[in-house]
Amino acid sequence: MLNPHPTRYAELNGVLHVLVTGAQQALGESFVGAYVQGSFALGAGDLHSDCDFVVAVRGRPDAAQEAALRALHRDLPDRDGHWFGHLEGSYAVAADLRSVDGLGREWLYVDHGHVEMTWSTHCNQPWTRWVLREHGITLVGPCPVELVGAVPDEVLRGSARTGLASLVDDIASWCPSDVAWCQRYLVVQASRCLYTVRTGEVASKRDALRWAMVHGDPRWRPLLQQVLADRDLGLDPQDPPRPGSLEAAREFAAYVAAEA
Incomplete structure (x- = not known):
């Protein structure tokens, strides 16, 4: 069941619901879980923040899944509402999250306010991994500590x-x-x-x-x-x-x- 109140902003919670359901449709059985990290996970997110997310996937998205995710993120910033244009995050391969051996590998990533996704290491760094494991907010899926290995x-x-x-x-x-x-x-x-x-x-x-x-x-x-x-x-x-x-x-x- 999708977490109905992950942040204190009702509009943002609705946007995250749209993001998660869209990702689930694009990924199918490859979808593992979705999480808020970054400033909102650290309890400091406000109207001047972007909302950082991580969607865990069973494996690197195939061509059809990648195309569907790219279509989703081209569409979201054009929708009405403040928060549709302030999402940033990656589709993290679950195996990469299990230990620091997976740090620095590229994941499919959308930058804040952008409509085109890239393959990037942006969200696969020690500090982002630490925030996700220690403070990540579960939108749907297993608890972050069950997916993410500790960062020494x-x-x-x-x-x-x-x-x-x-x-x-x-x-x-x-x-x-x-x-x-x-x-x-x-x-x-x-x-x-x-x-x-x-x-x-x-x-x-x-x-x-x-x-x-x-x-x-x-x-x-x-x-x-x-x-x-x-x-x-x-x-x-x-x-x-x-x-x-x-x-x-x-x-x-x-x-x-x-x-x-």
């Missing part, structure tokens, strides 16, 4: 340290430096990586910023407060960073990398 502490911390080493360049490769949202994203990701290195867990964006205010060097509090206060502004390609904030964000990322 050293794997989670190691992935955060590795990400920090190239964080500034990685974000700059796809997120323009003259957009305020990209400045905020850099600070958020650096904060989340530091949180993971220190605690061996994964935090939401908001909680990672607040944690860094308390546990980081006090000189970074104004920057962290700025990013937290500006979060509700969302993504506006015409909105430039506050004066000096991009430089401060890069300095903060360097500080975090050194700390980690």
